[in-house]
Amino acid sequence: MKERQFLSLLDHTASSLSFQNEPSWMSDRRASALEQLPELDLPGTNLEDWRRTDVRGLSIDQFCLPMPEDVDPSLSPNQPENTELLAGLMMQQNGVTLDQIGELDSVYFADFQTALKEKPDLLQEYMGQAIRRNPSKDRSIFDVMQSAFLQGGYVLYIPTGVVVEKPFQVFKTLNGSSVADFSNTLIIAEDNSQATVLELQGSARENQAGLHCGAVEIFVGSNAHLNFVQIQDFNQQTWNFSTQRALIQQSANLRWITACLGSRLSKIDQLAELSESGANVDMLGLAFAQKRQHLDVHTYQKHSAAHTTSDLLYQNVLTDRSRTVWRGMIEVVKGAQEIDAYQKNENLLLDKRARADTIPGLEILADEVRCTHGATAGPVDPEQVYYLMSRGLSPEWAERTVVEGFFEPILQRIPSIDLRQRLTESVQNKLAMAHKT
Template sequence: HAGIVEIKVADDANLKFVELQSWGKNVWNFSHERVQVGRRGNLDWIFGAVGSRLTKNFSELDLVGDGATGRMSGFYFTDGIQHLDHDTQQNHLAPHTTSDLLFKGALKGRSRSVWQGMIYVAPAAQKTDGYQANRNLVLSPQARADSIPGLEILADDVRCTHGVTVGKLEEEPLFYLRSRGIPTEDAERLLVEGFFDPIMQRIPFEGVRERFQQAILEKTAGE
C-alpha cells in the first residue's frame, strides 16, 4: 500500500485529525502525510499504528503562518516480526509558532520500531517553541526500539527541546498489583494501558478512542 495525505489548515482555523493504521499482517505500507497550518491556525493530529508487516511513514507538520500551533500525538504497538518506522518533521517557518510532539510505543515478540524526529526552525521563525518526546516500552528480550531525535535551529530566539526513553515494565508497580491479588498477565495489561493513556486522553471522539483502546487490548492479549 502506498498512500498520500495533504491537508491545509487555513488562517484562524482549527482541525482535529485522527487516524489509525491497522493493515493486515502481510501488508507493506508506505505513506507520506503533510499538514500546513496558516496564521493563528491550530492542528491536533493523532496517529495510531498497530498493523502491517512493515510500515514506513513520513509525517510533516509545516507551521507557515505567524502564531500557528500544532500538536502531534502518536502510539504504535508491534508484535511478531513487525517493523514500524515513523519519520516526523516539525517545520517552524514563521514567527511565534508552537509545536508539541509525543509518540509512545510498545513492542513484543521480535518486532522493531524506529522513530526519527526533527524540529526545524527557519531563520525568520523567531519566538518559536518546539518540543518532541518519544517513549518506548520493550516487552520482550527480542524486541528493539530505536529513537533518533534531532534539532536544526537557524534562529536565535527560540525554545526547542526533546527527550527519549526506552525501558521495560517497572517491577515496583507490577509487584504492587500482584500483591493485591491481580494475576501477572492482567497486571502487565493494566500497566501497558496506563502507559498509553496520555495519548488516549487526547482523542476527542469517544467512539474513536474506544477503537484505539480495543486495538491496544488485542495486542496486549496476543502473542
C-alpha cells in the same frame, strides 16, 4: 527486472480502468510519474531515510491494482451503531465507496473519483501542493507509484467560517489477493472553520498480502481548528508506505493523532509546517508492535514563521522480535523567532528481543527559541507489576494495565469517546494475542 514487468502491468491495468476520462492535468500528473518509474528501484539501506528499514523482502511484482470483482461488501467493517452522531460516514474497499451517509450543504465530502469529476479545480489547486512544498529527501518509488496509479481515498472541504461539531469517519479496507492500494486523503479546512476527521485503515482478511502506498495532505486555514485521527490496522502481510504533509496557517491549530497497530512493515514520512504566526500543531502517535513487525516513522516539525508552537509525543510498545524506528526533527528556519517546540519519544519493551531505535534532532537557525527533545526506552517497571499483582491482578492483567497507563497521555487527547474506546480495545486485543504466543 521483475519491478519493470510489474510497473508495465500496472500501467496496462490502469489504462483499462477509468483513468482515461480524467481532466488533462490529472493525466499529465500520472504521465510525469510514469516517466520517472523506470529509473527507480526499491530504496536501499545506503540511503539515510532507509538505513534502518530494509524492504528487500518485498516482492513488488506480486501486487496488482484491484479489479471490480475484488470488492466484497460483506467483508466491510460494521458501521458504527449511532451514525446520527457523525457528520459523515464513508465506507471504502479497495478505493471503491460502498456506502456514504450524511450530506451537509455547508461542506463537501466525497470520494476521490467523484471529487475529480465534481471539483476538478479544487483538486488541481490543492492536491500535491503540500508535498511539493516539502518533498521527501529521497523520493522513493512508492511516492512515484502513488502519483501514477492514485485511485480511491476521499476529499473533505470545509469552507470559511463553517464549524462542524460532529466528526467525519472514514473506513478504508483492503480486500483481494495481493492487491495494491494507492489511495489519497485530502482535507482542506478554510479560515475560521472547525472539523474532526477519524480515518481507520484495515484488511478484510488476515491471510491476504497487500501493498498500501498512501498520501495525506492537510490544509488548515487561518484561525481554523482541525482534529485528524488515523488508525492503521492492516494485517501482518501488508506493506504500508505513506507520505503525509500538513500546512498550518496563521493562528490555526491542528491536532494530528496517528496509531500504528498493523502491517508487516510500515514506513511513514510525516511533516507539519507552521507557515504563519500563531500556528500550532500537536503531533501525537502510538504504536503497538508484535511478532516481527517493523514500524518506522519519521516526523518533522517545521517552523517557517515566528511565534509558532509545536508539541510532539510518540509512544511505542514492543513485544516479541518487533522493531520500531522513530526519527524526529524540529526545524526552525532563519528569522523565525519566538518559537516553542518540543518532541518526545517513549518506548516500552515487553520482550528482551524487541528493539526500539529513537533518533531526535534539531535544526535551529534562529536565536529566540525554546526547542527541546527527549527519548526513553526500557522494560516494564517490575515494581508497578508487583504493586498491581498485590492488588489481586494476574501477571497478564497487571501488564495490560501498565500498557494502558503508558498510552493514556495520548488516548485521553483523542476527541471521540467511541474512537478512544475502539483504540483501547485494539491495544488490549493485541496484547492478549501477544500473551498467547
